[in-house]
Amino acid sequence: MDSIIEVSGITKVYQKRKTKEKIQAVDNISFQVKRGEIIGLLGPNGAGKTTTIKMICGLLKPDSGQILINGVDNEKHRLRALTHISAVLEGSRNLYWRLTVRENLEYFAGNRGVSRKNVASRVEDLLQKFRLKDKETELVNRLSRGMQQKLAIAVAMLADTEVILLDEPTLGLDIETGYEVREILKAIAKEENRTVIISSHDMDVIQDICERTIIINQGKVVTDDRIEDLLKLFEVRSYTITLGEHLNEKQEHLIKERFLDYQYESNRIQPKLSVELLKTEDIYQLFDILKLNETPVEAIDREIIQFEQVFMKIVKGETTNGVDQVKSQSV
Amino acid sequence: MEWIKSNLNLFKANFRKETIELRRYLPNTIAMLLTVYIIFMAMFAGIHSVGAPGTVDATIQNTIVNYIFWYLTITIVNGQGYEILTEATRGTFEQLGMSPSGIWRILSARLLAQGILTAAMMIVLLYLSMLTTGQSLNVDFVTIIPIFLLTCISMFGLSFIIAGLTVIVKQIQAFLQIFQFVLAALTFVSLSRAPFLVFFPITKGVDMIRAVMVEGLTLNELGFSNFLVLTTNALVYFIIGLATYLYCERYAMKKGLLAHY
Known part of the structure; x- marks a missing residue:
């Protein structure tokens, strides 16, 4: 498997407008994502996850470092790099609330230069898959939060890109809808064979879906390993x-x-x-x-260790049994 | 070929979105047109009651043209600013930024769609105004359309400047409200009174349209030099506008301001 995303030494410093105080959001982060991999991006609030995701999406320019998407430098050739990526960054907020479910799907396809005719069968397929068919003529502002979230993911899926980035896909959903979204994500991972990067606080989602996890804390990658290995390591x-x-x-x-x-x-x-x-x-x-x-x-x-405990141990910088430092490996 | 197809699909998607929203919120659209019409009628009544009897007709005719163009300019130029504000607040602006078409192309497609729809509504308003006031204007489409299209290009340029500023500053509503009066100056003031306005966007085009609709000038009578000035003005402003927007977009991406509100 070759790498579809290569992140090399990216850094990002924000400056507060009033106080001019500098905040290091991302500090020399490097990792690679292989084609077809499902990666979980974890970290406490303010760790730098969203900044990293936005830099991968090309919505934010790193101060230094390089991001290659399918070999394309996303700073030098941003639009070309974007042909390989789609993302759900703010869930339900990523939709046009005055348009219906179907109109949203068709509009976003149009914005990528794809005609309604060419996308028709794919739209039908996604409406079925996401159980939104009976809501296709409903305005987005009349949908429940869960349905809006599902639609936002469907919009990202519609683009047929190799990489999908999902920022907090289950945030604010009730247990039932959260479960449904999780099932959908699992299905995407299994059936669609796409590279998926999920940033989430929901450990169950990460443990359930992702093969590998990258834990970011204070702008740095503190762990990059397979979940299975991490659990073993911290067993x-x-x-x-x-x-x-x-x-x-x-x-x-x-x-x-x-x-x-x-x-x-x-x-x-x-x-x-x-x-x-x-x-x-x-x-x-x-x-x-x-x-x-x-x-x-x-x-x-x-005692059986839960992934959440592993995460907490890593974030707190605790060492594992017999291991002096938290394992950090680049794959 | 693929590039043309892709742009055509982009335009179609945005034209459809604009049409759907206008239709879906029809009462809102009608109320907006009625407001424009009522304000115009108030202006008409004012001119009638205080205007000099000898020039009242010409003044009303000029007012119709100026007013309609002012409205069109506000819709296109300021509309872009408000649109970006709304998108940034709602969270859809980042999705536009994720499109391989590029934000500027999506905005261009929207501008074009809005331009066509607003122009169609303005034509209705124009005839309605002529009917109500009993004034007859020379609606010579063959002469008006090329001038109108070139004027729109400079409007688009100006609109890109506003879009760029909005991407960075966001809280720009107060400025946009004041900017309406700047746009009023650009559309209402004749070049014969302020010749320096030829270097500004829109004014030359509106001046030429006034010459066609009020004075009845034809394409030939306007002459090549006028069109050369108009074309140069339109292209210069479009290029400046687009360059400004792209610079602002890059700046916003560097500072993390793209979807920040």
Whole structure:
């Protein structure tokens, strides 16, 4: 798979109008996106996600660095680069509210120089796929937020570009519509074989749909890895052991000495001991300590890490077990 | 060929959008035309009551032409500014920026569409005004159309300047309101009174149309030199306008102001 998007060392500094204070929105970001990949762009508010997306879209010029879209420099040949990209940047706000669902689709196609005739079958297909057929003559301002969001995505799909950028596609949607949009995005990812970049706060969306995630914090890429690998990397070798008896002083002392991260809840009928292991084999050391006093073990539970926890750990700059620094790799 | 097709589709899409909106909000369109007509009738009544009896007819005829052109100019020039403001506020302007056609081409297609639709409405208004006032103007389309088209080109240029400023500044409403009076000066003042206005956009064209409609001059009588001046003026303003817009667009993209309101 060759790269369709190549971002090399882009930076962007904004200056506040009144105070002239400079804000580094994006700081030397580099990454590549392969054809057909589905990437999640994550980061806390103000991390630089939207700025990065807008620079990829050619709506914002980087102060330095280069963005190649299918080999085309999007600063030097902006319009040519845009033939490969479509985006939903502000969801429902990206639509003409005085036009109907169908008219919006046809108008945006026209703005790309495509006739209504040439786009007719594609419009029909999208209306069906996005379950908007029965609303095709409805004015956009009369649609629900979820439907508007679906239409905005349909408009982006209509362009038939290799790359689709979606900025917060599920933001502000109720659970049901959010789920529906997620299903649609999954279908796009599976069936349409397009390169999709999703920026979202919704971890479920990212975990569900994306193969790889790029986490941006304070304008920098802090992680660029496959979600699967990140989960493995951050996989907590954390165990909660329910004990039949309390630990004695010696045992507590030994645990404190050998395990850096542990928690002992003794104020329970069945005390609980939580430990984080550097290596899975370290559990035997723990058993040895428990054996010293023949402490009965009632249950052993292994904690399963959620992607949201991984994200929080990365953003907070926490290290992984046995890994000194947050993994950052360029693919 | 592909380029022509693509531009034609772009124009068709924008013409359709403008038509749909005019039709869908018909009461609004009618109210707008009625307002223009009522203001004109008030002006007509004013001229009738205070104008010198010997020149009243010529004054009314000039007023009809000036007023109609003023309205057309406001719609095209200021309309572009308001349009960008609305799009930036609603969030659709970024989508225009995402089109491989380029914002300026989409705006041009819209200008052309709006120009045609407004011109059609102005023709109706022109005949309505003539009918009401009992004045007869020389509506020689063969002579008027080339002058009108060239005048529109300079209007488009001016409109691109306004569009460029709007892309950067956004809160430009107050300026646009004042600018209406600048446009009034460009359409109402005759070149014989202010010859320097020949270097400004629109004025030369409106002056020539007045000569055709009020004084009854023909294409031949207007002469080559007048058309040369008009063509040069139109092209210069269109190029300046487009260059200004493209510069402003680049500046806005650099500063992150494109869709910022």
